[in-house]
Amino acid sequence: MQAANTNAAEPAVAVGPREYVTVLVGEAMFGLAIERVHDVFVPSGVTGVPLAPREIVGLINLRGRVVTALCLRRRLGLPDRAPGAACMAIGLEQGAETFALVTDGVGEVLKLGADTSEPVPINLDARWRDLATAVHRLDGRLLVILDIGALLAFGESLAA
Template sequence: MQAANTNAAEASLSGERDYVTVFVGDAMFGLAIERVHDVFMPSGITSVPLAPREIVGLINLRGRVVTALCLRRRLGLPDREAGATCMAIGLEQGSETFALVTDGVGEVLKLGPETCEPVPINLDARWRDLASAVHRLDGRLLVILDITALLAFGEALAA
């Protein structure tokens, strides 16, 4: 236990953070690992009449009914092909649990400040408003998503 605490302290001092990578098409996004509670394959999604387009429905996650949010739709991208497999990430926001439906889940990356850059001004406005930073990784761009902004879609629609 002492070694784990030492590693966490060293990471915090060095500015390194862990991110779970998720994919939507060819784009790669990062979610702060401390906000991720589950990674699973969603099944049995029940649609919700009159819900915002981003909401694909409700699912049962370990006995809890949670709202399933489509990352593709939240980013303003077209729906994936019918029958395509998907993965979901369980996230908490306040007292609400969400399932973020993605095309796929990758690995956990430990990233430091040397690859971190501010969100580029030329990034699509729909993505820019949901991003907190980007990391340039071997010719790929990892867009770090602000989970609070990502899950605040209902508040934006109500305003």
């Protein structure tokens, strides 16, 4: 079980307007802090990594850098997308490492304030709750803000 998120760069509830890049996984919509997003691209040439955790899709050459590709679907405990289905990737950095977060799609950039922000609901699936910092209610949809640090933390949660 992971401890509560305490990443100072990504507060649990926004105090002022913040911008998020929205990503789609099935019907769910997630937000990533725009300051952590470096690239948006179509992943290609993925090289598998033997014995890697299930969440690791493989390695990708991103402008001359070898980056680890992580499947957001798998990280959230969701079934794989259909073979051949289109996908997009978000380039993220964590420490000195670069990662490609593979998603079903990338939406728009939203600037959101504290008026739509709420703490992570206690009834949200534990896998999602451990990776989220807040939620925003938007015109009948829920935007789950992901803690990029927790999302990219490779440890016991990936071995399960």
